[in-house]
Amino acid sequence: MTADTSRVESAAAAGSAAQPPARRASAARRLLRDPQAVATATLVLLIVALGLLAPVLASHGPNASSLDHIDAGFGTPDYPLGGDHSGRDIWARLLHSINTSVVSALIGAGIALAVGVTAGLVGGYYDRARSATEWTFSLIMTFPGLLLLIVLMPLTGGDFRVTMAIFGVLLSPGIYRIVRNQVVGVKNELFVDAARVSGLTDLRILARHVLSAVRGPVIVAAAFLCGSSIGVQAGLAFLGVGPASTPSFGSMAAEGFQNLYIAPLQILWPSLVLGTMTASLVLFGNALRDTLEGATPKPAKNALPKAAPAQAGDDAAGEDAPAALLTVRDLAIAYPTPSGELKEVVSGVDLRLETGETLGLVGESGSGKTQTAFAVLGVLPPEAVVTRGSIRLNGRELVGLGERELRGLRGKTIAYVPQEPMSNLDPSATVGSQLVEGLRAASGISRQEARERVLALLARVGIPDPERTFRSHPHEISGGMAQRVLIAGAVACRPVLLVADEPTTALDVTVQAEILDLLRDLQEEMGMAVLMVTHNFGVVADLCDRIAVMREGQVVETGTAMEIFHRARHPYTKLLLDSVLDEETVRTDPPPAAVPAAPVAGGTGKETR
Numbered sequence: 242m243t244a245d246t247s248r249v250e251s252a253a254a255a256g257s258a259a260q261p262p263a264r265r266a267s268a269a270r271r272l273l274r275d276p277q278a279v280a281t282a283t284l285v286l287l288i289v290a291l292g293l294l295a296p297v298l299a300s301h302g303p304n305a306s307s308l309d310h311i312d313a314g315f316g317t318p319d320y321p322l323g324g325d326h327s328g329r330d331i332w333a334r335l336l337h338s339i340n341t342s343v344v345s346a347l348i349g350a351g352i353a354l355a356v357g358v359t360a361g362l363v364g365g366y367y368d369r370a371r372s373a374t375e376w377t378f379s380l381i382m383t384f385p386g387l388l389l390l391i392v393l394m395p396l397t398g399g400d401f402r403v404t405m406a407i408f409g410v411l412l413s414p415g416i417y418r419i420v421r422n423q424v425v426g427v428k429n430e431l432f433v434d435a436a437r438v439s440g441l442t443d444l445r446i447l448a449r450h451v452l453s454a455v456r457g458p459v460i461v462a463a464a465f466l467c468g469s470s471i472g473v474q475a476g477l478a479f480l481g482v483g484p485a486s487t488p489s490f491g492s493m494a495a496e497g498f499q500n501l502y503i504a505p506l507q508i509l510w511p512s513l514v515l516g517t518m519t520a521s522l523v524l525f526g527n528a529l530r531d532t533l534e535g536a537t538p539k540p541a542k543n544a545l546p547k548a549a550p551a552q553a554g555d556d557a558a559g560e561d562a563p564a565a566l567l568t569v570r571d572l573a574i575a576y577p578t579p580s581g582e583l584k585e586v587v588s589g590v591d592l593r594l595e596t597g598e599t600l601g602l603v604g605e606s607g608s609g610k611t612q613t614a615f616a617v618l619g620v621l622p623p624e625a626v627v628t629r630g631s632i633r634l635n636g637r638e639l640v641g642l643g644e645r646e647l648r649g650l651r652g653k654t655i656a657y658v659p660q661e662p663m664s665n666l667d668p669s670a671t672v673g674s675q676l677v678e679g680l681r682a683a684s685g686i687s688r689q690e691a692r693e694r695v696l697a698l699l700a701r702v703g704i705p706d707p708e709r710t711f712r713s714h715p716h717e718i719s720g721g722m723a724q725r726v727l728i729a730g731a732v733a734c735r736p737v738l739l740v741a742d743e744p745t746t747a748l749d750v751t752v753q754a755e756i757l758d759l760l761r762d763l764q765e766e767m768g769m770a771v772l773m774v775t776h777n778f779g780v781v782a783d784l785c786d787r788i789a790v791m792r793e794g795q796v797v798e799t800g801t802a803m804e805i806f807h808r809a810r811h812p813y814t815k816l817l818l819d820s821v822l823d824e825e826t827v828r829t830d831p832p833p834a835a836v837p838a839a840p841v842a843g844g845t846g847k848e849t850r
């Protein structure tokens with residue numbers, strides 16, 4: 242347990258020592274590239290610097306008055322912005338008001354964050370504490386904030402610092418809710434479970450694992466809290482809450498308002514600086530949010546140049562001869578990480594599939610089988626980037642094809658059978674209407690013709706009462722039946738290539754064999770090629786002519802089913818085969834040693850026949 246604990250801790254420490262600084266550096270870089278962030282941060286810093294330099298920049302104190310300078314005009318010597326109705330230096334009061342605002346922002350936002358984050362962590366992490374925190378913050382939210390601050394004036398003595406501390410508490414429910422929601426989302430993640438199981442204390446888990454997950458939204462909210470605090474402090478001062486001796490944009494604006502007809506500029510200066518400060522903070526908060534929360538970069542779907550139009554019948558394999566039905570060459574697929582870097586999940590995959598042949602794509606979970614199949618279908622998620630490689634079907638390059646061209650191929654030339662039949666059928670429409678719609682979209686035939694074809698197909702895939710199933714909604718049929726329906730839909734236009742992604746995984750064992758039989762029969766009948774994605778060697782043995790074994794985004798070995806099952810060369814393939822349970826296998830302890838990721842020597846990373 243001690244060793245495990247230290248491993249988790251050191252992993253977490255390594256995570257926070259290595260990963261986050263890179264992310265922070267990158268977030269800071271992105272922030273620096275955002276003109277809105279740079280402009281607003283510069284304005285805020287400039288204003289804060291002016292406030293800090295107030296004793297140097299102003300010739301008078303904020304409350305020093307001179308009878309000679311009552312309502313002095315703009316540009317009066319020593320009174321650059323003039324004098325107010327009490328003969329005080331407007332420039333000096335403006336600079337000192339900045340400091341009042343900054344202190345208000347620090348107190349208001351600081352208290353709101355301290356209270357909200359702490360309670361959010363506790364309420365989100367400990368279920369038993371949640372009802373108490375919920376109740377408390379709901380109660381706080383019922384207080385009429387501004388009114389309460391005015392009513393409490395006799396208690397606060399009008400001191401803006403105490404007032405802002407109370408305002409911070411009133412602001413804290415917003416932060417509490419943000420943090421609580423984040424924590425509730427994070428606390429059941431596997432890495433938190435792992436830390437818990439390893440014996441880390443709750444405090445450590447909260448500080449190391451949970452807090453890091455909530456800091457983004459909290460940082461963003463802090464900018465808005467500062468803006469609100471400044472605005473409220475000025476608002477209260479405008480209403481006359483607090484001593485007149487405290488320089489504040491609010492009191493300056495109130496005095497300027499009284500004097501509007503005599504010296505209209507007096508209201509302009511505090512309003513201008515207050516508006517610039519609060520607007521800059523809010524806009525900076527927006528830029529911060531875009532950088533930290535909407536951080537996923539939007540790469541092009543395809544990093545490659547648009548596919549050159551290729552003639553059907555071109556040599557699909559380029560230098561390979563003869564041309565195969567499907568040739569995947571050096572395919573690489575990557576996803577952007579939060580830091581903006583691309584991470585490859587498929588790295589240089591080569592595959593070849595002949596007409597009428599079944600190729601099994603096997604490998605452990607996460608090895609890149611589905612990504613490869615999705616690339617062939619042209620249905621990778623928008624954030625995926627095909628960084629290199631080629632996919633040729635019947636000699637036509639698919640990588641770089643537009644969505645319209647791909648849609649023209651899908652259903653007609655390439656079809657797909659998914660893993661989860663139920664979730665691939667629309668629960669609100671009948672089975673028949675879904676199949677008819679798909680068939681008509683792919684073939685353009687009339688509704689009546691499509692209906693007849695669908696009924697014939699349903700009978701062909703072994704559905705006992707096609708008419709009834711046609712009229713049924715998906716919840717009225719079994720999983721095996723639903724998979725038959727989807728297979729019927731997939732083969733309706735006699736595609737040349739069927740991509741089946743774990744088509745039997747979600748089904749009952751007895752139904753699995755029937756579905757495999759059906760696929761085999763249909764394949765023979767229609768002469769389709771089948772790309773069978775699976776991690777089930779039983780399925781592979783049952784259906785596949787050839788097998789490609791994937792690991793960590795690469796094909797490590799390919800061969801005929803016979804070669805792979807009887808003369809597997811790559812240690813990873815042997816390990817996969819060894820892990821297939823059968824009644825003769827006696828498990829040993831310790832398990833076989835881990836194997837290296839490299840493809841087996843002899844070029845089996847490349848597809849050969």
Ligand SMILES: Nc1ncnc2c1ncn2[C@@H]1O[C@H](COP(=O)(O)OP(=O)(O)OP(=O)(O)O)[C@@H](O)[C@H]1O
Binds near residue numbers: 576604607608610776
């Ligand atoms: N949208 C995505 N964003 C980032 N990474 C992704 C995304 N989709 C998949 N991946 C990653 O790509 C890798 C390969 O996933 P893929 O689904 O191809 O694996 P698989 O071999 O089919 O596994 P399984 O048998 O579990 O479906 C995984 O590491 C996965 O985390």
